[in-house]
Amino acid sequence: MAPRPVPLSAASRQTRRHFLGDFGKRSLAIAVLSPAVLAACGSDSSSSDGSASGNSESGSTTEPTSSTTTAATDDSGESEAPANEETGETGDGAATQELRWARAELDFVSAYVLARGNSAAIIDTGVSGSADAIGQSLADLGLNYSNVDHVVLTHHHGDHAGSIAAVMEQAVNATVYAGEADLDSISFDTITGLVGGEDIFGFEALATPGHTAGHMAVIDHEVGLLVAGDAIFTNGGAAAEGPERFFDDVELSRDSIREMAALSFNTLLVGHGDPIEGGADAVVAELADSL
Numbered sequence: 538m539a540p541r542p543v544p545l546s547a548a549s550r551q552t553r554r555h556f557l558g559d560f561g562k563r564s565l566a567i568a569v570l571s572p573a574v575l576a577a578c579g580s581d582s583s584s585s586d587g588s589a590s591g592n593s594e595s596g597s598t599t600e601p602t603s604s605t606t607t608a609a610t611d612d613s614g615e616s617e618a619p620a621n622e623e624t625g626e627t628g629d630g631a632a633t634q635e636l637r638w639a640r641a642e643l644d645f646v647s648a649y650v651l652a653r654g655n656s657a658a659i660i661d662t663g664v665s666g667s668a669d670a671i672g673q674s675l676a677d678l679g680l681n682y683s684n685v686d687h688v689v690l691t692h693h694h695g696d697h698a699g700s701i702a703a704v705m706e707q708a709v710n711a712t713v714y715a716g717e718a719d720l721d722s723i724s725f726d727t728i729t730g731l732v733g734g735e736d737i738f739g740f741e742a743l744a745t746p747g748h749t750a751g752h753m754a755v756i757d758h759e760v761g762l763l764v765a766g767d768a769i770f771t772n773g774g775a776a777a778e779g780p781e782r783f784f785d786d787v788e789l790s791r792d793s794i795r796e797m798a799a800l801s802f803n804t805l806l807v808g809h810g811d812p813i814e815g816g817a818d819a820v821v822a823e824l825a826d827s828l
């Protein structure tokens with residue numbers, strides 16, 4: 538396995554926690570700082586599932602935490618994820634730079650910051666009041682809101698889209714994306730609709746309907762990292778379905794899980810539950826086989 542280029546910027550040096558510096562040793566990539574709470578989307582009541590109506594209390598009752606990890610283009614173990622040799626040479630373009638990510642734990646839900654070089658993408662924005670915590674995740678990667686070029690909302694629920702307006706007040710350079718079918722339920726005007734297949738920041742947008750009609754996941758096939766939003770939950774190192782009552786269409790969601798299970802990825806990041814790092818596709822396949 539060829540060593541990947543390690544970012545030498547001050548940004549990466551400031552990434553003090555959970556930096557995966559030893560290539561291929563995926564077991565060292567544990568980025569979790571606190572136990573995840575398996576909670577449903579809009580868990581306090583179904584009425585809180587509406588757009589931009591996040592519970593203002595939930596952002597302050599728990600100290601948000603953030604952790605950072607460098608995604609391994611991992612060729613260890615039995616993973617089928619492609620190696621990174623073709624992009625291993627040094628280059629100036631963001632696409633050739635190592636992917637790092639940080640998790641913002643926002644009470645019962647997580648948002649994520651993905652970074653390549655000095656460019657960042659935010660996946661989901663948490664409940665209302667989460668913008669500062671997401672800003673801390675950017676800072677953990679040595680970045681700030683001016684580095685954010687993309688904001689992807691996996692779906693319209695208030696614990697994922699709740700801080701979109703506050704985030705966009707600071708992420709003035711960013712384009713916002715969400716699934717076309719969810720746009721009407723998000724209280725933000727300038728969103729680029731996704732239907733699946735789009736390329737964002739080197740990630741492919743995946744139409745993963747079921748939890749909501751317009752639910753989107755994103756995957757970097759090269760790195761092998763899937764951000765699944767609420768299309769997959771995790772619990773105790775296993776992949777899981779979320780509580781049925783928060784799903785628009787359970788059967789459609791299962792179809793989406795099966796489609797994701799057929800993909801190759803090492804790392805899985807979800808809205809509710811801890812990340813799974815290393816062999817995550819097999820973990821999702823196990824869930825798919827059980828459905």
Ligand SMILES: [Zn+2]
Pocket residue numbers: 578579692694697748767783
């Ligand atoms: Zn949800």
